[in-house]
Amino acid sequence: DAKTTQPPSMDCAEGRAANLPCNHSTISGNEYVYWYRQIHSQGPQYIIHGLKNNETNEMASLIITEDRKSSTLILPHATLRDTAVYYCIAPGAGSYQLTFGKGTKLSVIP
Amino acid sequence: GAVVSQHPSWVICKSGTSVKIECRSLDFQATTMFWYRQFPKQSLMLMATSNEGSKATYEQGVEKDKFLINHASLTLSTLTVTSAHPEDSSFYICSVRGVAGGYNEQFFGPGTRLTVL
Numbered sequence: 001d002a003k004t005t006q007p008p009s010m011d012c013a014e015g016r017a018a019n020l021p022c023n024h025s026t027i028s029g030n031e032y033v034y035w036y037r038q039i040h041s042q043g044p045q046y047i048i049h050g051l052k053n054n055e056t057n058e059m060a061s062l063i064i065t066e067d068r069k070s071s072t073l074i075l076p077h078a079t080l081r082d083t084a085v086y087y088c089i090a091p092g093a094g095s096y097q098l099t100f101g102k103g104t105k106l107s108v109i110p
Numbered sequence: 111g112a113v114v115s116q117h118p119s120w121v122i123c124k125s126g127t128s129v130k131i132e133c134r135s136l137d138f139q140a141t142t143m144f145w146y147r148q149f150p151k152q153s154l155m156l157m158a159t160s161n162e163g164s165k166a167t168y169e170q171g172v173e174k175d176k177f178l179i180n181h182a183s184l185t186l187s188t189l190t191v192t193s194a195h196p197e198d199s200s201f202y203i204c205s206v207r208g209v210a211g212g213y214n215e216q217f218f219g220p221g222t223r224l225t226v227l
Contacts, residue, residue: 036218038154043114043221
């Protein structure tokens with residue numbers, strides 16, 4: 001797995017975009033980046049993943065830098081229900097085991 | 111994504127008893143399931159990987175004789191905590207692996223909170 005580094009916590013005002021960064025400078029060329037989130041006392045929820053192109057789905061957008069050493073998860077209009085711990089994970093190429101780090105605790109503030 | 115259920119959602123038991131937790135993939139045939147545990151204020155830790163019809167692969171430090179995993183079908187995996195002790199109190203979460211278009215995604219169950227008195 002590539003090591004990932006995330007800030008331990010972030011605040012975001014309700015209705016504003018939440019931008020969560022992740023550093024994965026040791027990622028290899030064919031390793032994907034996955035994002036999950038865990039709302040308190042629930043199982044993790046898959047959000048999005050990408051390889052090198054930016055991705056968007058109904059939940060979020062994923063921006064990956066050209067050198068692939070970092071990425072940003074964007075929640076375009078954060079709501080109180082988006083308060084959770086967000087995990088950025090880069091399992092090794094060909095691996096399907098997810099190693100969860102400490103993630104970023106996002107607090108959406110009214 | 112796949113819908114994953116766990117039963118029970120919470121359980122309280124006495125020290126020394128065994129507890130079985132079920133994980134079901136409701137709309138997806140899961141050849142691979144994973145079991146994690148999460149202690150308070152900590153991240154998820156992978157315990158074991160189970161493939162349908164074969165023995166589970168345990169992570170280092172996880173006792174296979176204490177945490178029995180059975181993956182008898184493509185939709186059901188069970189985790190049995192044998193002779194549970196208070197230090198086994200934790201949040202146990204299963205996940206199923208999905209493969210679509212060459213990607214790997216995991217879909218998680220809601221978790222089971224075990225409290226051992």
